Amino acid sequence: MRNKTERFLHDARGPLNTISVNAELAKLLAQKNGAGDNIVNALNIILSECQRCNQILYEFGAESSGDSME
């Protein structure tokens, strides 16, 4: 169970990390003129990483339920 938890924590930090740097990038670009496309691109990545993180949480939830039933 501990290995599963550690793997989950590691996996969940991946998308969070990408969300974090893309949000920082969008913020920095928003302060500059003429960077609209790049901002939209960074925000798209943030949205897709949110979905990826949600999937990881879902899979962890399903595995944890399986563990408790065993």
Place this chain on the structure above:
Amino acid sequence: MAKVLLVDDDAAFTSATAQLLTLLGHEVETADTVASASTLLHGNTYDRVFLDLMLPDGSGFHLLDHISHDTSRVTIITGHPAVKAQVMNLYGMNVNYLVKPITLDQLKRLFDEADVNPATGAAKRHFGELIGESAPMHALYNMITRVAASYANVLMLGESGVGKEVVAKAIHKASNAPGPFVPANCGAFSAELIGSELFGHEKGAFTGAISRKTGLFEQAENGTLFLDEITEMPLSLQPNLLRALESKMLMRVGATTQIPVNCRVVSATNRDEQQIVESNCLREDLYYRLAVFPIYIPPLRDRMEDLPLLAQSFLDTLNRENNTAYTLASSDLERLMSYDWPGNVRELRHSVHRSYIMTSPDAEHLSIPDSFSSPFSRRKTSPAQPMLVGRTIEEVERELITETLKQFDNNKTRAAEVLGVSVKTLYNRLGSYEAENAQQN
């Protein structure tokens, strides 16, 4: 501008981080495997390499052997905080870490440390904060690096004006903690309010508590709480602080439930350990909890070789703020070096500022005053010795030499300068005193 290699197989992360670093003014190349990174490292030299540990064709650790640690600094990107201590133990000071998720502030801080301007010759700011290349300062930098990799609380000891808060900020920056640096002076709080300031209070906890207030511990969540003048904290409140440090839980004033807190506590005092014990101002159990890692910050007189760097840095700041271009004359620098600066770096900074204000607008050099002595120059103003009639000139001379040496920590060169004799004469006198003592024994 730094030349950066970013090694990570997460394309969305690599692309955004490369853009961020480029916007910060750095030149960035990327690689997504150990093999492609090895190829780049063979043909290029990088100022900093960002390294993910889990790559498709192996561990990022394999790349450490290909990196010149003389010229490159390495930052491991890890999802596991426990890796950071291992990294520090295995690879030393040129390798540090960032724990995911990474923020822009963390990226900026990494480059602050190497913020040297070769064109102007500006002093290097270690950890983005500290100036000095003397041996005591390098020993201090080593301790900061070591303790930053741990979660240990730190107690800093040092005279007033040595820069304890600056060292605390350096520890915070070196730790790459995601939370804020929150400074507080325990001597500035009233005894009635210090509990509320540190731990916060609930609405209606006492007269005037019109709303809930978060305390300094909560404000420093995931960061660093700096408690200056910790020995000024009332003894009656110290058990509460001890409990918070031991349990990592606290209770706001007027609350009924505890809340968890997670921050490093860096405390400071200008009393030495002996004074702390004798004055009974700090509970013994709290001392050990705060001083898991004690750090002694050297006074300026013990690192006088850093004075030119510090004085120039203060002058550079004033020149930049006021659009002037004053310089320090070498003769004035010598005079600055001949004073012992009992108020330490703070006194030096104020003296440079005072000199700056007094300098004529059409002057080239900073106008250094004739005297630097301050009311707090304790080392210059030892209690006057009674001049007793009946003592020989030799006895008075011996006492004068002994006292002068004491004032200058037995630095014979400086004592000889002050006494107006050559170093050789001083050694001759000391030799004769030793011979007299030997005869008497």
